[in-house]
Structure formats: structure tokens, C-alpha cells
Amino acid sequence: MQQAESYKSVETRIQAAIEVLRKRDVVNIAATAREFNLPEQRLRARWNGRLAKSDLPGPNKRLTEAQELAVCMYLDRLDAIGAQARMKMVTSFVGEHWTQRFLDRHPEYYVVKANTMDIDRKLAHDPPPTPPTTPPPPDAPEVPLTIRSLKRQFHSVYNEVCHLEGMTPSLKRRLKTALNGGLVQAHAGAEAAAEIKATQEAEAQANQAHEKHWSVRAGLTNAETVLEHRRRRFAARLAATPANNPAGNRLRNAAIKPACKDQQTMVKSASALLRFVSRNAFGENEPEPEPQPTTLMSKLANTIPRRPAIFEPTRPTLRHPTGRVLIDEDEAPAALVAVFHECPTENHLAVYSDGSRLEDGHCGFGAVARTSATMQDWCRTSGYVGDNKEAYDAELFGIAAGLEMASRSAHVRSRLRQQTPPEHAWHRGNGYYRTFARPKPICDNSDGSPNIVIT
DNA sequence: ACATATATTGCCGGGTCGAC
DNA sequence: GTCGACCCGGCAATATATGT
Known part of the structure; x- marks a missing residue:
């Protein structure tokens, strides 16, 4: 019984036959197939460019060729700017085993072990929980709280011990030395505790003043912060004002007025109040800032849970952008956009x-945008969002600030006016937002609307 | 490691065209 | 008319990627 020839051996003869055909002036495939004992149709197809099974790219690929190219370009770009992609970034989007098989297909990419994160930086992101205060055990001896009571008890003990039978002068001296030493140590400890307490109080006062200063300089995006400042100031001034003082009566009347009807009014009134305080109470003489509208940033601040935000614009110094947002006005596939974004058009x-999030606990962001695709014309913004936010929130603030900044650019508005206005485009667009820490799809793009790729 | 999905190859039968 | 070269449609086999 004749055994079926292996696919590999036939493939070897096909390669040899094709080599021979290439060298001949007159191509006769049927004759060559007979010569090499090959199926004529198969040799003809291979001669016309059909791939062998072993050379197939694979029929069931998760990403298209363009999408996989976009991944390669993204990795190259990260490498070019000195950043590193993480396995989890890719696996969360594509699949558990896809990344490893991608690395097998592309030996130019490989995994290296990252350096250990500096402990200070880690703690800045994940502050350790406050250790629970353990109450003293119920059978713990009662400790005298003051130096005076301690001294009294020492004298009482010494007098009682001195009248005991068999007490020697030597033992009396040693006991007195020990008790006096204990008193000295207790006194020193009490002084140190008082000093620590005074330092903590001074720091708390400084922080409170710093927080006020931020609010005054920044303009405000959240009414709750302003109202809290306002309540504190009213309470302090009311407490310091005599009951029959006309100014005090005016303050009391103001305090019992109903709250502002809507948040925008509250922001305006609170901002006006703080400007007044800035000029009169703190002795600052700054020009009046532009009235702060209810912006995308303030809306964003209100959507993020936790304490209210304090937004302080800063002078941006960022030269090399580390992330990007792309808004595609065409109805192109996301893959094409991802490849295309390296050179955005008009x-x-x-x-x-x-x-x-910085080591001191404060969160900040930066954003730049090219107002013209053809000219090197950039606008930029940055700011702090207070110490009550996470790095993830700062990323969102950066995106929002960048979009808002771009929407204010006359150049951007004019060149996108024929298309969808940008403030509408990014509200109805689809997208993914990334950070190194938390890549997450925020919606699918099955409805064919424009794409926002945020990486 | 195994099961599944799937695009492509490999093969077969049949048809067309040109040279002899 | 015969023969060889080439082409086409359809079906089974298969290699690869992916999911479990």
C-alpha cells in the first residue's frame, strides 16, 4: 500500500520547480509539473502567486493588518519617547493570550522587567491607611496626667516606704534617685509633647491660608468649596462682633438669607466675594480676573466623587507631549484613524x-494642542486640581482642559467649522481613554459615529 | 492542552482556446 | 478532430489564531 506523501516534501519540490521555471525562457507549467511529479493545478496556482498553507497569515485574527500595524507604531512611538508599554495595557483591550502571541509574531518586541517603583512615589499614589488607634487594655494602670500629680504620688510612695521596717539609708537614697529621675524624664516628655502640638497647629493654620490663597488666585470651579469658606468666615466674624454692633447685624442678616438658586449663581457670587476678600482682607491688589464661566472643567469636577476640586491654572512648561487625543471627523474605521493619527490633517x-499625582499629594495635568496641522503652532494649558484627587482624575482633567482650550482657539474653530464643531464632536464621538494605569473602553463604536482615540 | 473559528489552499471536474 | 495549456467553480482539507 502506497503511503501518502507528506505536505512538506511536496512543498519542497514545488519550490524547486518554481526555481526551474524562473530560469527558463518558455514557461510550460504542465510539463514542469510532470517533470517534478507535482499536481499541475497546484503548481500553476503557486506560480501565479498563491501562498503555501504554511505561509498563510492566519484566518482568524483578532486585529486587522492595519490595527496590528497601529499597535506596532504605538509601541515604537512609546519607545521613541522613552516610555514603556505594559503587557496589561494590551491584554485588557485585545485578549489574555493575544499579547504573548503578538510577541511571538514580532520578535523585535520583547518584555523586560521594569525597575522597582520608588517607595515615595508609590506612597504618593496609594497613601497607607491610617493605623487604627488601639484603646488601652481595661486593666492598664492609671497614669498621672500632670507633672504635679506625678510628683505628689512620688512623695507619698517615698514617705510610706521610708516608714517600713528594715528600710536602710542606702535603699532610701536609691529610691529617691529613681523617683527624681522619673520626674525629670516626665517633665522633658511633657515639654516635647507641647512643642509637637504647637508645630501641628501652626502647620494646620498655614495649610488653611494656602488653601484660601489657591481659591482666590484660581477662580473657582466648585460652589461647595466656596460656600464652605464663606460659612467659616461668617462664623468667625460673627463670633468676633458684639451683639449690638450694626456691622454684626448686617452679617447676621446676610447669613440667614436663602441659598443661591443654582450652582452657577453660587459660583459667581462666591467668586465675587473672594475677590472682595482678596482685595480688602488679605491686602492683595490683583487685577480682577475674567468671570469664570460654567465650563467643561467645572462640570467634570462635579462629576468626580470625593471632596470638591480646587483648580489652579499654572504656567505650562511641557515641551514633549506624552499622550494624545484624536478627534476624527470622518467616518473612517478606528484602525485607519489609529494609523493616521501620527500626521493629523486640517x-x-x-x-x-x-x-x-505628585509626591506632595497634589494632582496636576498638562495639555497641548496643535492649532494648525501644517504650521508648528501650538496652544497649551496646565493646572493643579488640588490634593484630593487621584492621578486618574488628573488625566481626565488634562483631557478636558485640552479639549476646552482647543475649542477656544480661533484657528481651530475656523478650520473645523466646515466639519462638525469640536464641542459637539467630542460629545458625540466614540472613544477609549487610556492611562498607563487604567485603560478602559468607555463606549463601543458600533454606530459609526466619529472616533476619539485617547492614548 | 484542547476545542473552535475561519480564511485559504488543494484538488477535482469541467470548460475554453490555440496549435497542429 | 486531437492534444496540451490554461482557467474556473465548488467542496474538502488544513494551518493558524483565538478562546476556554
């Missing part, structure tokens, strides 16, 4: 943003 708006 119909695209690219916003590069980044947010981070």
Missing part, C-alpha cells in the same frame, strides 16, 4: 495630555 484635531 480635518483632525490632536490634543496631547497627561495627568499625574
